[in-house]
Amino acid sequence: MTLRSSTNLTGTDNGLCRSLYKAMGYSEEELTNRPVIGIANSWSTLVPGHYNLRELADFVRKGIYRAGGTVVEFGVISCCDGIANGHEGMKYILPAREVVCNSVEIEAQAHRLDALVLLASCDKILPGMLMAAARLDIPTIVVTGGVMQGGGMFDGRKSDATSNDEAAGMYHAGRITAAQLRALEDVSCPGCGSCSFLGTANTMACVSEALGMSLPGSALIPAVWADRQSSAYEAGIRICQLVEAGITPRKILDERALRNAVRVVQAISGSTNAVLHLSAVAYEAGWSGSVMDLFDQMYHTTPHLVKVNPAAAYDMEEFHRAGGIPRLMERLGDLIDSTALTCTGQTVGENLKGYHYLFPDNPELIRTRETAYGLHGGVAVLRGNLAPHTAVTKPGAYGPHLQRFRGKARVFNREEAANEAILAGTVQPGDVVVIRYEGPKGGPGIREMYKAMKFLYGRGLAEQTALVTDGRFSGTNNGCFVGHISPEAAEGGPIALVEDGDEIVIDVPAGRLDLLVEEGELARRRAKWTPPPVQAPRGYLQCYARWASSAAQGAVIHCGEEEVER
Structure with a gap:
């Protein structure tokens, strides 16, 4: 067996490397055998x-x-x-x-x-x-x-870290007191x-x-x-x-x-x-x-x-x-x-x-194929004129009644603006909250729209609204949401052209995400659209914004098509 480490740890010419290891207490036998x-x-x-x-x-x-x-x-x-x-x-x-x-x-x-x-x-x-x-x-x-x-009981189940943000929405909606809100943070992460x-x-x-x-x-x-x-x-x-x-x-x-x-x-x-x-x-x-x-x-x-x-x-x-x-x-x-x-x-x-199970089976938690919760998986890919390259949603986190949702757009160019509007009570049942310029390049960094969904839940709107974004979501989010929209707004994707009041249709069974606006009107809007400046401070984020691929490709840093094979 030839070891990679033999390149610098064996032979008469590698005394320097061995000496440096020996300075930390390693022995000759540890280094060479x-x-x-x-x-x-x-x-x-x-x-x-x-x-x-x-x-x-x-x-x-x-x-x-x-x-x-x-x-x-x-x-x-x-x-x-x-x-x-x-x-x-x-x-x-x-x-x-x-x-x-x-x-x-x-x-x-x-x-x-x-x-x-x-x-x-x-x-x-x-x-x-x-x-x-x-x-x-x-x-x-x-x-x-x-x-x-799991933490202390809250809202009918054991609490967790995200229960604090759900509770914040409840507090702003007058559903719990400040004392209850504060007490939760001491028991949610045990x-x-x-x-x-x-x-x-x-x-x-x-x-x-x-x-x-x-x-x-x-x-x-x-x-x-x-x-x-x-x-x-x-x-x-x-x-x-x-x-x-x-x-x-x-x-x-x-x-x-x-x-x-x-x-x-x-x-x-x-x-x-x-x-x-x-x-x-x-x-x-x-x-x-x-x-x-x-x-x-x-x-x-x-x-x-x-x-x-x-x-x-x-x-x-x-x-x-x-x-x-x-x-x-x-x-x-x-x-x-x-x-x-x-x-x-x-x-x-x-x-x-050969696996040995330590605890009894729980057939309600891990079901069989015959008793499955549903015939489809928990993560769906959507396409349509609002997501030509793809978008991703999680129907496993919301009921069948939300898997076909049609509503009017409430458009926000940043997460913070959407969060403020939700907590202020200006988002109403039937709205589709659109949060854009939060993709890999536009954010940059494709932030999670986690808090927006938690605030909607806390205000009792999780079953009556939807959220679409070129950002992404935390795995703990529930409610009707669609993320990873590609192309993103910063690259001129159709999400950049959405205006308040436009109708949006989310149809999970059909695999569709569509903006109900005539192509001619979208063309007029596109002619007026200009790319926004990169929202990145000097440093690593500027590099990431320049080289990151789309969410549809994993948002990895690409070296370009001419990249030498590793």
């Missing part, structure tokens, strides 16, 4: 989903040393969507995904690491790590930090972990397991459980076995894995952000197909088997107790490609056959 395995750790005290990763790194380290590897560890940035939400900071969240990916690549390549264990949990950090794994193609396992447990609902963080943990990049059953173990630590220890052992077997991410992240991941997202009605992230992972893995088309196809052929918060009162800990992703994949049966390779060195089918 073992694979050097990097732990990419996004631990911080800024993000509750990452707060326990320093502890988990110790268990990964123990597993690696037991299996004969040498451990090196480095830090990776992490940002919290919840803390960044509703202000200018959210513009940095999706672009941070590219920085995470690039920083892992740089560390692994500069130091010629033999393998990686990627420690992450939250919304853009975990996808960035998966992108790096696909790009580097050295043996890799993903270890997530685990889910947060401990560390990725937020207890099926948002992007937990969706992507499920995706990582479905792709075969995380150990079976590990996606949803609560952050505070001992099983989380033992799973990290096992990952440390497994990564050494992957090095020995020569199993790298691109042997795992093929079309079979991508199809399985999309199938799982559809079956659980996961976050619409999964479309962006799986598109980006597929791009880094060199897959030439369209993830957007996979979502479109599988929406029609995947039964909806799981409902958890925000679609139901169950939280992620209860999903784990019910059997998590292994039970779900087992229930999906022949809709899952059981021949796909995983980070255990075995196939999906072999993993499922």
Whole structure:
């Protein structure tokens, strides 16, 4: 077995590199006779989903040393969507995904690491790590930090972080008191972990397991459980076995894995952000197909088997107790490609056959195909004259009566203006709130319109209004919403031409999003339209606004068609 690290750690001419490692206490035997395995750790005290990763790194380290590897560890940035939400900071969240990916690549390549264990949990950090794994193609396992447990009861279910924004809407509508609002924030997040609902963080943990990049059953173990630590220890052992077997991410992240991941997202009605992230992972893995088309196809052929918060009162800990992703994949049966390779060195089918469930089945939480909540998946792709290239919605988060919605546009050029109007009570039943210039280039950074939906919910309008945007949404949003509209407004997409009072039709069963305005009138409006200046401060956001692809392509940074193949 030839190790990458031998390039700079073996031979008479590499004394300098060995000397620098020895300055940190490494021995000759550790440097020359073992694979050097990097732990990419996004631990911080800024993000509750990452707060326990320093502890988990110790268990990964123990597993690696037991299996004969040498451990090196480095830090990776992490940002919290919840803390960044509703202000200018959210513009940095999706672009941070590219920085995470690039920083892992740089560390692994500069130091010629033999393998990686990627420690992450939250919304853009975990996808960035998966992108790096696909790009580097050295043996890799993903270890997530685990889910947060549910909080105190509020509005008929266990509360979570987003309950605070729903409560803010209720307060402005006079439905709760200031004291009730303030009390909620002390009980809604009882401990560390990725937020207890099926948002992007937990969706992507499920995706990582479905792709075969995380150990079976590990996606949803609560952050505070001992099983989380033992799973990290096992990952440390497994990564050494992957090095020995020569199993790298691109042997795992093929079309079979991508199809399985999309199938799982559809079956659980996961976050619409999964479309962006799986598109980006597929791009880094060199897959030439369209993830957007996979979502479109599988929406029609995947039964909806799981409902958890925000679609139901169950939280992620209860999903784990019910059997998590292994039970779900087992229930999906022949809709899952059981021949796909995983980070255990075995196939999906072999993993499922040998899987041991710790808790009793909950057939109400994870249903069978015969008792499914619905015959269609939870994430739908729409097209039409308002979204010529595609848009994305999540019918799994709202009832059938909202899947055909016709209303009059209330147009806002920024998220903040829409939020102010909703809280002021000027948005009325039957309105379609349009928030534009929030795409990858226009935002820049394709911010989440999470607060707008939560404020509509809090004011009792979630069942009577809709929201369409070239921005995106959090996985916890419910109500009728359509995001990722491409082309975006900043690139002259039709959403830039919408005016107050125009009628918009959302028709999920037909896969349509249409603006009911004559083509001649749209042509007149287009002739008067001029591109707005980029709303980006000097620095990274200007670069992202210049080079980011559309949401339909994953909002990744493209180097251009002339890009040299990796």
